[in-house]
Amino acid sequence: MFGFGSDIGIDLGTANVIVYIKGKGVVLREPSVVAIDKETNKVLAVGSEARRMLGRTPGHIVAIRPLRQGVISDYTVTEKMLKYFIAKALGKRIRKPRITVCVPSGVTEVEKRAVEDATYQAGARKVEIIEEPIAAAIGAGIDISKAIGSMVVDIGGGTTDIAVISLGGTVVSTSIKVAGDNFDEAIVRYMRKKHNLLIGERTAEEIKVKVGTAYKRPEVLQMDVRGRNLITGLPKTITVTSEETEEALREATANLVEAVHSVLEKTPPELASDIADRGIVLTGGGSLLQGMDQLIEKKTGITVITADDPLTCVAIGTGKYVEFLAANKGMK
Template identity: 65%
Template sequence: MGIRADVGIDLGTASVLVYIRGKGIVMQEPSVVAIDKNTNRILEVGEEARKMLGRTPGNIVAIRPLRDGVISDFDITEKMLKYFIKKAIGSSFIRPRVIICVPSGVTEVEKRAVLDASNNAGAKRTFLIEEPVAAAIGAGLDISKPAGHMIIDIGGGTTDIAVISLGGIVVSKSIKIAGDKCDEAIVRYIRKKYNVMVGTRSAEDLKISIGTAFPVEEEKTMEVRGRNLVTGLPKNITISSSDMLEAMEETVTSIADAVHSVFEKTPPELASDISERGIVMTGGGCLIDGLDKLIAKRTGVITHIADDAVSCVAKGTGKSLENLDSLSDSLLTDDIRKDYRRV
């Protein structure tokens, strides 16, 4: 008789991380699916599909089925989840219980879409946990005590900011401004300043390598190739850290403003706790150089980047798996505790 392999999934706009109970994180793949439009057959999923973005012939399309933290293509998301679950647990006759992270601002309809996609993909039962809670648990914060913690989770599609105390979210805000919006801002900036069109993958490489949200002492540069919009021919240009700072200024300022607005709604006692402990940042987006300094300057509160920030949500989901039965209803949503039947 097989042993149930409970699965935790950080279903992100940019990437999917899969946690298996007892094994830890077993998979990290981009949230990209390549399909043949003529046959509707999936050709590649994950990293191999990501390599096809912007490089496919007419009958093949590489798409990201999640936008701004929510499902934009239900069928493709379901197939992607089925692929990842099967790849993670292998051939098993026992259907796994699954916990999936969702942004704190999703609607009931969007939650229903995630639940249905997971259950149709082979889950025996699906639970949802809000990303800031999972991120806080994964970052090692003790959220069970009556003390305030502020967590900022910056992913690809959404930035989730939450103040957590006694295991629950006291104040939260979810904005659809995160890593992807930074990439789009870089593409627009280069097109406007240099009259060169670059792809989002090139923009992402620039963001990771020389991107900054705060003035730097040492200027960095990187060469990128794009298409000259005047001649239509390929052209190499050199981008600097100052360019990146200017390109992303509006996007990162919006994130800092959202953090400030959460502080304004935070009860004084919890605000005092946060001021003493500092703010904790998680998610791939928080690794943009200087973003922690920008938020610290905007709020006047020390801001820390969590260890292994990219994996915090997945790790928190995994820890939640270990304590599924003891977690409160306020932290978990599932298809049984919520009644979605038509009246």
């Protein structure tokens, strides 16, 4: 009815934008970064190219992330970014697409409207807004239309969305502003406090990916990190271990586990027993942090499963949402 590839799902994330096209799968995955010339207000680069400029630009060029903690912080730049990514994903097409965009479960109506308006301005024919946990569950292959409780923990860049889903809807949910970005910030703070070393967010992310852990590793990993010595002001290289990252991330991961615990406490008993049988499903880039599943499992006593491709789960689920609505009419 809508023609090949005219249904698009967009995971408009704080860290990455992922575009899924019906019939083609995930066609684009780029960082949510835009480089702008302040003097001319012109967009110089978007995505990976702009990310490489973070912390490395001259005064008149700024590399900014227009989404903060799952919410649009710069409307104009978000609109330009969306326009660029939609055009890049679709190529030359005359027909305007039908786009489904996901938002964190805790956003307000005003914030939802901002996402909707930006998507229309970027060239959508019709816009559907879906909450992140629902999209993550569909993308992870969970049949959410049944009267069975499923718990999804989607750890993104700016927010972590935790929800118990049954019969196509959210029964209990929470959205906390503790996620991948907070892990990076915790590492930056730790390096400053413990080693008097100033590092950028890109270096912090590299540490998180290579030696970061939420739970004590059986073997200790280490890597060399370069930064600026805060005492001498000169470049300095130090060695960081996985044990140090566990210590640096302890507060942030404890807050996340506490949020999972509070959602379980509010879950109706029948659904709670379903979750105890089926386990908790982890999605989102933050779930790739080593030991995250072990930490949640230890603190809750419930089996934790990480989705097959946690990074693209939300985008795939967002793209399949239109099909889900068609197959389960009246469930929206």
